[in-house]
Amino acid sequence: MVDASLVAPSRRPIDELGRPKRKFVKETVADAVTRELRQRIMTGELPDGMPLRQDALAEELDVSRNPVREALTRLENEGLVSSKAYCGYVVNALSSDEIRELFELRSLLEPELIRHAIPKMTDADLAKAEAILDNFAAGLDMADVRHWGELNVSYHMALYEPSGRRRTLEIVRGLLVNTDRYTRLVLTLDDGPNDAKDDHSSLLNYCRRGNVSQAVALTRDHIDRASSNLLAMLNMSSR
Numbered sequence: 001m002v003d004a005s006l007v008a009p010s011r012r013p014i015d016e017l018g019r020p021k022r023k024f025v026k027e028t029v030a031d032a033v034t035r036e037l038r039q040r041i042m043t044g045e046l047p048d049g050m051p052l053r054q055d056a057l058a059e060e061l062d063v064s065r066n067p068v069r070e071a072l073t074r075l076e077n078e079g080l081v082s083s084k085a086y087c088g089y090v091v092n093a094l095s096s097d098e099i100r101e102l103f104e105l106r107s108l109l110e111p112e113l114i115r116h117a118i119p120k121m122t123d124a125d126l127a128k129a130e131a132i133l134d135n136f137a138a139g140l141d142m143a144d145v146r147h148w149g150e151l152n153v154s155y156h157m158a159l160y161e162p163s164g165r166r167r168t169l170e171i172v173r174g175l176l177v178n179t180d181r182y183t184r185l186v187l188t189l190d191d192g193p194n195d196a197k198d199d200h201s202s203l204l205n206y207c208r209r210g211n212v213s214q215a216v217a218l219t220r221d222h223i224d225r226a227s228s229n230l231l232a233m234l235n236m237s238s239r
Contacts, residue, residue, distance in 0.1 A: 029063050033071040036061065041080050041091055042149035042181045048093030052081060079178045094182070096234055102179050103227035109172050110156070110223060111216045114203075116163035118212050126208055129158040133200055140193040149180040155200060159207060182230055195225075 037057070040046040052072060058065045072089045075081045081089045094102070136151040153176045160169060199222045206215035 028067070030067040030070040030074075033057075033061060033063060033067045034074050037071055037075060038078070038080065038177070039150065041075070042177070042184070044181060044184070046091050048091055050091045051087065052089040052091065054088065078174055094178070096231055099179070099182055099234070100227065100231060102175055103223060103230075106172065106175050106179065107220055107223045107227070109168055109175070110160065111220045113160040113163045113165060113168060113172060114207075114215050114219045115212055116165055117160055118162075118207055118210060118215060120162040120164065121207060122162070125158070125162050126204070129155060129204055129207070132158055133204060136200065137197050140197060148184050152183065152196075153177060153180055159203065183226055 037046070037052075046052070054065050054068045054072070058068045061068070072081060072083075076083060076089070080092055082092050083089050132151060132155045136148070136155055139147050139151055153173070156176060157169070157173060160172060163169070199218065203215055203218050203222070206212075206218065
């Protein structure tokens with residue numbers, strides 16, 4: 001059952017995802033359903049091409065069909081699902097060319113976001129990113145696959161948000177959400193977790209020191225290597 005109760009703020013300055021402490025926020029049922037379905041898609045619990053039946057989801061989550069319909073509409077806008085005539089909604093399956101295109105867009109936009117973000121970063125921004133990184137590293141060590149995607153997106157966005165480039169941030173968030181379920185596959189490789197931890201830790205250190213050029217280069221390299229490893233992996237599995 002989806003709980004639409006009040007979401008209490010952390011008593012710490014920063015919560016487990018690095019979000020700043022805030023006042024009570026009322027989460028709607030549609031918000032909760034959207035979050036739950038998004039996480040299931042990102043973790044692969046709802047795999048590519050899987051039909052999403054509104055009646056079945058409403059019954060499973062113990063909600064009416066209206067919030068399920070609204071959640072699916074939101075997820076379609078994010079590119080995670082698509083509606084098919086006479087078939088309803090299905091989880092989007094991306095081709096290798098589409099995956100390559102998404103990573104190429106990330107490689108163009110994210111280095112520019114980190115370039116603009118570093119000069120504006122505050123101690124609070126860095127503390128927020130560090131808190132998320134600690135939880136991400138712990139999740140990798142414990143093979144907590146369910147939360148890898150959410151923490152990875154939260155970490156990158158925490159570093160980019162000080163840029164203040166709202167339109168680009170919106171685009172990049174969508175790209176991260178759409179590629180993260182595939183990025184998670186790279187983390188299952190033998191050196192995947194260690195490579196991710198090394199890259200993320202080095203990136204945060206560059207941000208702390210104000211090393212813009214190094215941070216830009218690492219951001220681009222991090223994305224390009226993930227793309228190359230993923231596409232090679234998908235190519236092998238298709239043989």
